Amino acid sequence: MKYYSFSKGGFNFEDRFAPARESSRLAFLPEIAIVPLSTETGARSYPVVSVGQHIEEGMLIARGQGSGSANIHSPIPGKLLKMIKWEPAAPFISDAFVIRLEGSFKKLGKPETLHEWTELNRFEIETLINSNGVIEMDGLGRPLCDIFSRYDAARESITLLVRCIFDDPWFAADYTLCKERTEAVVEGCLITAKAAGADRIVFAVSSNEKELCNLLLKAVKQNEAAAQFNISAFFTGSRYPQHSNFEVASVFSRYEKSENLPAGKTIILGPATMAAVYDAVVMRIPPLERYVAVGGSAVKHPAVIKARIGSRLRDLFMECGGFRCKPESAAASAPPLTATGSPLLGRAVSLDEPLLKTSRGVFALAPKKREAAMKTFSAVFPIVKKIFTLMSENVCINCGECRNVCPAKLDPEDIYKRIKNGRHDDTMLPLITRCLGCGCCEASCPSKLPLCAAIVRSTFKGAACAG
Numbered sequence: 001m002k003y004y005s006f007s008k009g010g011f012n013f014e015d016r017f018a019p020a021r022e023s024s025r026l027a028f029l030p031e032i033a034i035v036p037l038s039t040e041t042g043a044r045s046y047p048v049v050s051v052g053q054h055i056e057e058g059m060l061i062a063r064g065q066g067s068g069s070a071n072i073h074s075p076i077p078g079k080l081l082k083m084i085k086w087e088p089a090a091p092f093i094s095d096a097f098v099i100r101l102e103g104s105f106k107k108l109g110k111p112e113t114l115h116e117w118t119e120l121n122r123f124e125i126e127t128l129i130n131s132n133g134v135i136e137m138d139g140l141g142r143p144l145c146d147i148f149s150r151y152d153a154a155r156e157s158i159t160l161l162v163r164c165i166f167d168d169p170w171f172a173a174d175y176t177l178c179k180e181r182t183e184a185v186v187e188g189c190l191i192t193a194k195a196a197g198a199d200r201i202v203f204a205v206s207s208n209e210k211e212l213c214n215l216l217l218k219a220v221k222q223n224e225a226a227a228q229f230n231i232s233a234f235f236t237g238s239r240y241p242q243h244s245n246f247e248v249a250s251v252f253s254r255y256e257k258s259e260n261l262p263a264g265k266t267i268i269l270g271p272a273t274m275a276a277v278y279d280a281v282v283m284r285i286p287p288l289e290r291y292v293a294v295g296g297s298a299v300k301h302p303a304v305i306k307a308r309i310g311s312r313l314r315d316l317f318m319e320c321g322g323f324r325c326k327p328e329s330a331a332a333s334a335p336p337l338t339a340t341g342s343p344l345l346g347r348a349v350s351l352d353e354p355l356l357k358t359s360r361g362v363f364a365l366a367p368k369k370r371e372a373a374m375k376t377f378s379a380v381f382p383i384v385k386k387i388f389t390l391m392s393e394n395v396c397i398n399c400g401e402c403r404n405v406c407p408a409k410l411d412p413e414d415i416y417k418r419i420k421n422g423r424h425d426d427t428m429l430p431l432i433t434r435c436l437g438c439g440c441c442e443a444s445c446p447s448k449l450p451l452c453a454a455i456v457r458s459t460f461k462g463a464a465c466a467g
């Protein structure tokens with residue numbers, strides 16, 4: 001099978017504190033679920049239940065209203081206790097329902113009723129996806145039907161490119177999902193392709209996951225509905241950030257040329273979204289739970305678990321044995337911080353943050369030994385505090401490592417220094433918009449300079465200036 005990789009930069013990302021892959025376990029049901037009334041893009045949904053009301057598992061609690069927003073369902077049965085403000089690190093604030101577990105379960109864990117979908121037309125399938133609130137579960141959280149609406153199957157050939165690339169050990173949940181629910185993922189691909197009007201499905205699989213690729217292709221062969229589509233697979237590199245949409249699209253265009261595939265448009269989605277589509281259309285269940293990788297150096301027993309959407313992160317960490325030590329925090333008196341995503345791209349959140357449809361990993365890091373000792377001594381000896389402050393002011397040593405690993409062929413050191421010195425002019429915009437926000441530069445910088453964070457933040461500034 002053909003192999004395609006990006007040419008420059010990236011690195012082999014390993015993390016011994018990421019959970020082992022292959023198998024998952026079911027988390028206990030949360031006593032409390034916190035359900036934001038917006039998608040992760042910030043688009044709000046309109047509440048259709050009220051505080052004090054008893055609600056059933058899977059019941060519609062907020063209706064999508066227009067572009068970007070999606071239907072939202074209750075992940076647990078219970079009583080709607082109150083509405084709170086949810087303030088994630090993203091630049092928006094949303095209302096969120098707090099639901100206390102009560103009553104019995106009607107959806108998950110019950111015998112499955114499977115619904116035939118091959119006789120449905122693409123618009124009927126789209127309606128099921130929409131009404132069940134399926135969003136891009138392994139991406140930015142855009143509603144799937146919004147994505148489909150940008151393509152016109154009558155005028156162009158559409159390919160569904162399924163990203164099965166595990167270059168980041170924190171994608172362990174997606175990998176485990178693929179192994180445990182291979183048939184559902186494959187059938188979800190067929191349903192998604194029909195709903196989007198795609199005539200071709202291509203699996204992009206990391207070159208070190210040959211066994212998984214064989215499993216996917218075997219499931220394709222066993223599914224009669226697969227005969228309606230052209231289905232193939234190719235291997236990609238396994239160096240981080242091969243999974244980024246930019247790099248996947250770039251290697252796919254080389255694959256297209258070498259296979260003489262007709263030119264057209266490409267929709268890139270991942271396995272968690274495909275499984276959610278299967279659940280919505282075949283099982284008629286909205287996304288109520290997801291696979292999530294829980295770990296980090298502060299966590300006792302990292303694991304991939306299946307947890308209800310809306311579970312608080314503190315409950316997920318307790319599922320993994322709790323903390324070995326108090327996780328890193330922003331200041332000595334501040335509460336411990338955890339983060340969602342992956343250590344290269346995560347955002348800091350509190351322990352009461354809920355698990356979102358798009359949360360593929362949550363982790364808590366132990367404080368670095370040197371810094372923990374410095375903080376303790378600083379409180380007693382002012383001179384230590386002074387030394388610590390000087391040591392914390394990291395400086396660039398011009399090693400060039402950030403340039404070596406940048407897959408976008410940028411000079412992160414130069415851009416960072418220009419931003420830091422206030423030289424953020426128009427010439428910067430073409431450079432910073434090429435940045436993938438992958439974090440390779442920051443991860444490899446021996447001085448631990450916040451290169452990626454500064455460049456990504458300035459992308460927003462630059463876009464605002466340009467707008």
Ligand code: SF4
Nearest residue numbers: 406435436438439441
């Ligand atoms: S500058 Fe951007 S693209 Fe280059 S390594 Fe840093 S984050 Fe990645």
Ligand code: SF4
Nearest residue numbers: 396397399400402445
């Ligand atoms: S990796 Fe860090 S220290 Fe090395 S050149 Fe880049 S910014 Fe400077």
